[in-house]
Amino acid sequence: MDTYKRKELLVGALMLGAGLFYLFLTINLPRKGFIDASTVPYVLSVGLCLLGVLQLLTATKATQPPVDPDADADPSAATPPDYPTVFKTLGLIAVYVALLQKIGFPIMTVLYLYAQFIVITPREQKINHITYIVIAVITSALIFFTFRQGFDLMLPTGFLKI
Template structure:
């Protein structure tokens, strides 16, 4: 078995194992109804198990194409890793988590999403501020009211007191 296929099988096995472990932990959560606080963990664990199984299935049928050494050298030279974007994202996540309780979920989520959209926008593309703000506000409101009304779970409101 070649190295490529082994790596793909290992990734699939790890995904399936993580999904099964997460499912085992989720089964121990108390249930209050059909849709409650444990619904999302069930969906995530089943999804992870399905992805792991699909990865294993795909890996068993995978065959690595003969590699052209010149193509690999050209592709890695053309796209170097973008470490500043990774560090900016980690910084944004840290600020989001640090201020979530004080400022509140709706405002912090809007600010985080807007800033993250700007960070991940390619340098050669113009930043579309209006679209980013609209997407951030709608997404934040949708998530907040889904958790509050649909799942009956309170997210931190901060100083908004809603």
């Protein structure tokens, strides 16, 4: 068995093992109803187990990807890391966490998502403000009402008092 296939099998086995371990820990959580605070850990652990199984299945059929001999010859073809984007993202996360209690989840999430969409938009692509705002508002509302109504969990509302 070649090294590539062995690495892929190892990744799949580790994912499956982590998923099973997480599922075992989740089973020990107290249940209060069909949908409660332990629902998301169940979904995540089952999802991780499924990903591990899929990784194992694809790894058994995996073949070594072809190596391009010209890839090593041209170092300028490699894209350099985009550190400013990483630092902007970390800054946005810090501001989001700092203001979440005061301003509230719905407004801060809309602002964070809109700003993050702008940060990750490539420089050569035009920023579509309307689309970004619509996606941010819909996503924030869906998450807020899913947690409020579906999971019966309170997210910070800030000064909105919803």
